[in-house]
Structures are given as structure tokens and as C-alpha cells.
Amino acid sequence: MLASPAMEMQAEETPLALQRLWNLTRARLAGTSTALGGEVALVETLPSAQELEVAPKPFPVPSDYESDGEEAFPDADVQEQPDIPCKSYWTGSGFEKEVLLDASTLGDVPAVYKVPQPAPHQMPVIxxxxxxxxxxGFRYKVRPMQAVDAPPLSVKPRYLFGGKALTLQSIGRGFARRLTFEPVGSKLNENDNYFWTDSRPEGFVFEIEAVSIGDKFTIYDANHEPQGILEVVQQQKNQxxxxxKVHxxxxxxxxxxxxxxxxxxxxxxxxxxxxxxxxxxxILKKGRGNAAVTRVxxxxxxxxxxKKGYELKPGIQSSSRRITVNGGDIKxxxxQYCIVGLEKYELPAIGTYVDPRIIPGFHYRVRPAGSRRHLFEGRSLLLQSIGMGYGKRITFKPDTLNAPENYFWSDSHPEGIGMEPRAIQPGMKFTITGxxxxxxxxSVFRADLxxxxEKTEYVEVxxxxxxxVEKYIHVDVTCHVKLATTGGGSADLEVHLMKVSGVAxxxxxxGQAEAKLMKVFNVGLDSQLNLLFAHSQTELTFHPLP
Structure with a gap:
């Protein structure tokens, strides 16, 4: 029996229509559209095509945490990615200046947050x-995060904890996690430096601080030789x-x-x-305790x-301080000599070289370079003379005239010596005027510092x-102070122990053999009385008693 022409036409057109429908389905799965305007009516009249039973396997995407490239292509050579200075721990949003934070990527509760895009130095917590x-174990500064739809502010939100960078001690668990910081400015049993991650719906941003104001370092060159020291006084940019790396x-x-x-x-x-x-x-390293900077x-x-290529190590090591002297500079x-281990306030003497600021008639305390012990039992002695020649004899006032032993030669210590000028000794007494x-x-009680x-001047007489010869020497001593009664005259019976600083x-x-202390001016007292004198514009001066 022969089929009708209509049935033959339907048998020919049905596979073509289904083929077009399958093409459209594949196009939608691929994210593109190949349908023509004239074929829309034909597609709508046909029954829905069967969906694919197995979804196509997505192409592996590199991740910050793990990579499936080796599993998907075992025979392919996968090149290692170079180290990126700042990794991205979040995904972009459909809007500019917004990111999506997915906690499931960290192996946590699958919660997604939309927040403003953090700056490179900021770490979001929400x-x-x-x-x-x-x-x-690391120190952070914490600032509240702005909401996504919040208007731009001319002034950024203030930091928590008074703007201080505190060490993070613990991170709690659960949906609301307590972040506890070190108890700075509060009692150990009443630590107020904490908050919960959901305390603010907008979240927080953390800023790490590796180096703080006041930190001191020693500068080393490429040969690991100390070249100087430095102290941080200001943060120019965010760290x-x-x-x-977690080991x-x-x-x-x-x-x-x-x-x-x-x-x-x-x-x-x-x-x-x-x-x-x-x-x-x-470079910060954290073991069992808190993190610390090992080097820069x-x-x-x-x-x-x-100047480039230097390395910084924490702390100032006086034993590493190095100075270079040349006898040609003083005629x-x-x-030329190199002395290692002298302090900044010590004047060098080594070999044939004696610092021109070392002048007979003044008191000095002597210490060999690289040693903690001073010569002459740590006493400051009157320098009487400096000899001539290659090895200059440096003679101090003897304890006994019949057996003088307070002397040495400039080349007696191959490593060199340092001589500290001394202006004030314990037991000296002064009158205070203003x-x-x-x-x-x-009365001077202690003069250990x-x-x-500061300078040496030669004055015409x-x-x-x-x-x-006048020397201006900065001093820091501890004194017993008796203040005069109202109206001047006799001193009060009460004795105050104060730290006194000034310039002697x-x-x-x-023609004189010994220098004399004239006065101590620009005096500062470690007491509330210093505020009283400063308010009344009273300049204190200490005059030595004979």
C-alpha cells in the first residue's frame, strides 16, 4: 500500500525540524543563539525536545586553593604559575566596585556576601x-566596612581600639565568631578588645602591620656588614x-x-x-607564640x-657599630683604621689616631671596643696628657703620685678604645635658680646614663x-632636690627624688690644667613641677657649689 503524499512530506520534514530544535537547545546550553526570525513559529509548534541526560563537563578553572588541571589532562605539561604579589580571594560581581565573598570556597558554611571591593591592603571579615x-599571632588594625549601597564618605570610618594595631589572639567558632585581641590598655581579666564577626552587618576590614612606629633596625649591606641603624618614625603607605606560607x-x-x-x-x-x-x-615568622619580624x-x-640592596635586622647591636677614621684628616x-663596637657618644682612639675632641683637662670614662667592661674600674678620670709618636701615651690623674698606673698607649688595644666625656659626677651639689x-x-644621686x-668651642680670652675650650655635654642624672619656701631663702625640709636632664x-x-663645670642650662625635670615652671616661663639653671 502506497503512502499518501502528505505522509511522505511529514516523514521528510520531521527529522529536519527536530534537528533544528536540537541545534537551538545546544546553542542555549552554550550561551549563544542561532535561531532565525522565520523559524520561531515552527519551533513553537513542535514538541519539546528531550534534554541531555549528562551535563557537559566544565573546563577546569585554575583556583587559589587547588587545581584540577593534572586530573583532567594527565598527559599535558602544566606550567607552574608565577608568584602573584597580591592574590584574589574573592570573585567579581556584576557591578563595578563590588565583590562576592563565598565562605564555601574556604570549606565553611555556604554563605555568600556582597561587599565593596577591598583595597589591596585590606582583608574582609563578615x-x-x-x-x-x-x-x-599577627598584628592588625581593624576598621568597619561600608555598606554596598552606602554613599561615599569624605572621611573613612575610624579604626577600632583607638587606631592601634593589636595582636589577634583567638578566632571563635560557629555562625557568630568572636575575635579576641591582646589586652592593651585594659586588665587581663577584663579584656575589652574583642568583637563578633556579625556585630556589624556590613562587616570589617583588617590591615596587617608588620613594622610599627618606634621599631629600630640595624642596616646590613650585601656582604652582611653593618652600615648603620634606623628608627621608624612614620608610615608612608599602608602595609x-x-x-x-603555612607549614x-x-x-x-x-x-x-x-x-x-x-x-x-x-x-x-x-x-x-x-x-x-x-x-x-x-619577613614575619610565627611559631608557637606571636609573629615577629626576622628581617627586611x-x-x-x-x-x-x-641606595638599594640592603637588609634590615631587628634591634640595634652596639657590637656591630662600625666607624672608619683616618689620621690624615687631623694632620x-x-x-686608616676601622673600629667596631663603639657607642655613638664614645670618641675613638686607635693606633696612631686620637680623636681631636679628646682634650687634656676634661674627665673621661674609657672602654675597649667590643668589651662591656670599662678601664680603671669604670671611673671617670681627669685626662692629664696625650703623648706624641706612633703609640701615644694617654695619661690620667693617678691615684697615688708614687705609683701612677692610670695610663695606657693608644695602640695598647688593637681593636681600639672609646672615651666618653663626663661633666657631672655623683655627689656634686648645685643651687637652682630661675x-x-x-x-x-x-644633689646628684646617680649619674649612670x-x-x-654636643659640641666643642674655642673662645678668645x-x-x-x-x-x-668649652664643651657642651648633654646629661641625664638623678638628683635629690630641696625646693625653697615661698619668698625664697631657706629650703624646704622635704626632699624630692627627680630625674634631671640638661646641657652642662x-x-x-x-693655662689651667683642669676644666670646671660652669652651669647646667635648658633643664628639664621629670616631675609635675616642670609644667609649672614651663607655664610661668621660668628657665631653670643649675649652678655648681664649690
């Missing part, structure tokens, strides 16, 4: 999502975490980029201090005369041959 770079034993290493302004003192510049910008990468690498110092034998009136008396020479003027007249 709800159950805690940025994986936020770790206990950015570049890398983090099997639980220790953590972090690399943080820093940009600071520091007081830099180069050993070869005779202790001159300058403000310079310093940049580098700080790739350090660049300065702007115009940029002596042109020998605005022309007597304010009290003072170093006394630093009318009617005398030669010049007088020691003068040696021409």
Missing part, C-alpha cells in the same frame, strides 16, 4: 567569612601582604611590603641622623641618592694667650 590571610608543623611565614619614613644614621657619616624614606619586604629584604633607602700620620631668684638645691658631647657647660681656661 559573618562566617574570614579572609584566610587573617591569622592569630600590603604579598605572600603567606606542616603549623608555623606561618608572611611577606609584607612596607613603605616608611625613618631616622637613618650611617656609621661613616660620624653619627649624623637624617630623615629618609625606606621601603622593603618584611630588598631595602631601598633615600630618594635622590637611592697626623695618614693611617628668673633671678633662688628656687632650691640639688651616658653623657653625650682678652688679655690671655691661647683660647679657652664645661670650660677650661688658658
Amino acid at each position: 559573618g562566617v567569612y574570614i579572609d584566610p590571610r587573617v591569622r592569630t 600590603i601582604e604579598l605572600d603567606q 606542616e608543623d603549623g608555623s606561618i611565614d608572611k611577606k609584607v611590603k612596607i613603605n616608611t619614613l625613618c631616622k637613618v644614621e650611617w656609621y661613616e657619616n660620624d653619627g649624623a641622623t637624617k630623615l629618609m624614606p625606606v621601603t622593603g619586604v618584611a 629584604i630588598n631595602v631601598a633607602i633615600g630618594i635622590k641618592q637611592l 697626623d700620620i695618614p693611617c 628668673n633671678g631668684g633662688l628656687l632650691g638645691e640639688a 651616658p653623657q653625650v658631647e 682678652p688679655g690671655k694667650r691661647g683660647k679657652a 657647660v664645661v670650660r677650661k681656661e688658658p
Whole structure:
């Protein structure tokens, strides 16, 4: 029996229509459309096609946590990705300046948060999502995060905890996680430095701080030789975490980029201090305790005369301080020496070289370079003479005239010696004056701290041959102070123990063998009385008693 022409036409058209429908289905799955305007009516009249039973396997996408590239293509050569300075721990949103934080990518509760895009130095914390770079034992500054639909603010929200960077001690568990910081400014049993991750619906941002204001470092060159010291005085830019490594034993290493302004003192510049910008990468290591900076690498110092390739190590090691002297600079034998281990306030003497600021008639305390012990039992003695020649004899006032032993030669110690000028000794007594009136008396109780020479001046004396030598020495001593009663005159019976600082003027007249202390001016007291004198514009002066 022959089929009708209509049935033959339907048998020919049905496979073509189904084929078009399957093409449209594949196009929709692929995200594109190949349907023509004239075929829409034909597609709507046909029955729905059967969906694919097995979804196509998506192409592997590289991730920050794991990669399926080797499993999908076992025979392919997968190249290692280079280290990226700042990794992205979130995905982009359909809108600009917004990101999506998915806690499920961290193996946590599958909660997704839409927040403003954090800056490179910021780490978001909101709800159950805690940025994986936020770790206990490191110091962070915390700031509230703005809402997505919040209007732009001219002033950013203030930091928590008074803007201080505190060490994160613990991270709680659950949906609302308590973040506890070190108890700075509060009692140990009443620690107020904490909050919960859901305390603010907008969330928080953490900023790591590896180097703080006041930190001191020693500068080393490429040969690991100390070149100077520096102290951080200001943060120029926010510190950015570049890398983090978590080891099997639980220790953590972090690399943080820093940009600071520091007081830099180069050993070869005779202790001159300058403000310079310093940049580098700080290496932090955390073991069982809190994290600490082990060193700072790739350090660049300065702007115009940029110096690169240095390394910083925490702390100031006096045993590493190095200075270079040359006898030709003082019109002596042109020998150059390098002394390691002297303090900034100690004047060098080594071989044939004796610092020109070492002058007979003044008191000095002597210490060999690299040693903690002073010569002559740590006493400050009167320098009587400096000899001549290659090995200069340096003679101090003897304890007994019949057996003088307080002397040595400049080349007796191959490592060199340091001589600290001393202006004030324990037991010295002073009268305190201010605005022309007597304010009290003072007696020196302790003078252990170093006394630093600020300058030496040579003054013409009318009617005398030669010049007088004046030394200005900064002193920090502890005194017993008796204040005068109202109206001046007799001193009060109450004795106050105060720390006194000032500049002592020691003068040696021409032809005299010993210098004398003239006065101590620019005096500051470690007491509330200092505020009273400053408010009344009273300048205190200490005059030595005979």
C-alpha cells in the first residue's frame, strides 16, 4: 500500500525540524543563539525536545586553593604559575566596585556576601567569612566596612581600639565568631578588645602591620656588614601582604611590603641622623607564640641618592657599630683604621689616631671596643696628657703620685678604645635658680646614663694667650632636690627624688690644667613641677657649689 503524499512530506520534514530544535537547545546550553526570525513559529509548534541526560563537563578553572588541571589532562605539561604579589580571594560581581565573598570556597558554611571591593591592603571579615590571610599571632588594625549601597564618605570610618594595631589572639567558632585581641590598655581579666564577626552587618576590614612606629633596625649591606641603624618614625603607605606560607608543623611565614619614613644614621657619616624614606619586604615568622619580624629584604633607602640592596635586622647591636677614621684628616700620620663596637657618644682612639675632641683637662670614662667592661674600674678620670709618636701615651690623674698606673698607649688595644666625656659626677651639689631668684638645691644621686658631647668651642680670652675650650655635654642624672619656701631663702625640709636632664657647660681656661663645670642650662625635670615652671616661663639653671 502506497503512502499518501502528505505522509511522505511529514516523514521528510520531521527529522529536519527536530534537528533544528536540537541545534537551538545546544546553542542555549552554550550561551549563544542561532535561531532565525522565520523559524520561531515552527519551533513553537513542535514538541519539546528531550534534554541531555549528562551535563557537559566544565573546563577546569585554575583556583587559589587547588587545581584540577593534572586530573583532567594527565598527559599535558602544566606550567607552574608565577608568584602573584597580591592574590584574589574573592570573585567579581556584576557591578563595578563590588565583590562576592563565598565562605564555601574556604570549606565553611555556604554563605555568600556582597561587599565593596577591598583595597589591596585590606582583608574582609563578615559573618562566617574570614579572609584566610587573617591569622592569630599577627598584628592588625581593624576598621568597619561600608555598606554596598552606602554613599561615599569624605572621611573613612575610624579604626577600632583607638587606631592601634593589636595582636589577634583567638578566632571563635560557629555562625557568630568572636575575635579576641591582646589586652592593651585594659586588665587581663577584663579584656575589652574583642568583637563578633556579625556585630556589624556590613562587616570589617583588617590591615596587617608588620613594622610599627618606634621599631629600630640595624642596616646590613650585601656582604652582611653593618652600615648603620634606623628608627621608624612614620608610615608612608599602608602595609600590603604579598605572600603567606603555612607549614606542616603549623608555623606561618608572611611577606609584607612596607613603605616608611625613618631616622637613618650611617656609621661613616660620624653619627649624623637624617630623615629618609625606606621601603622593603618584611619577613614575619610565627611559631608557637606571636609573629615577629626576622628581617627586611630588598631595602631601598633615600630618594635622590637611592641606595638599594640592603637588609634590615631587628634591634640595634652596639657590637656591630662600625666607624672608619683616618689620621690624615687631623694632620697626623695618614693611617686608616676601622673600629667596631663603639657607642655613638664614645670618641675613638686607635693606633696612631686620637680623636681631636679628646682634650687634656676634661674627665673621661674609657672602654675597649667590643668589651662591656670599662678601664680603671669604670671611673671617670681627669685626662692629664696625650703623648706624641706612633703609640701615644694617654695619661690620667693617678691615684697615688708614687705609683701612677692610670695610663695606657693608644695602640695598647688593637681593636681600639672609646672615651666618653663626663661633666657631672655623683655627689656634686648645685643651687637652682630661675628668673633671678633662688628656687632650691640639688644633689646628684646617680649619674649612670651616658653623657653625650654636643659640641666643642674655642673662645678668645682678652688679655690671655691661647683660647679657652668649652664643651657642651648633654646629661641625664638623678638628683635629690630641696625646693625653697615661698619668698625664697631657706629650703624646704622635704626632699624630692627627680630625674634631671640638661646641657652642662664645661670650660677650661688658658693655662689651667683642669676644666670646671660652669652651669647646667635648658633643664628639664621629670616631675609635675616642670609644667609649672614651663607655664610661668621660668628657665631653670643649675649652678655648681664649690
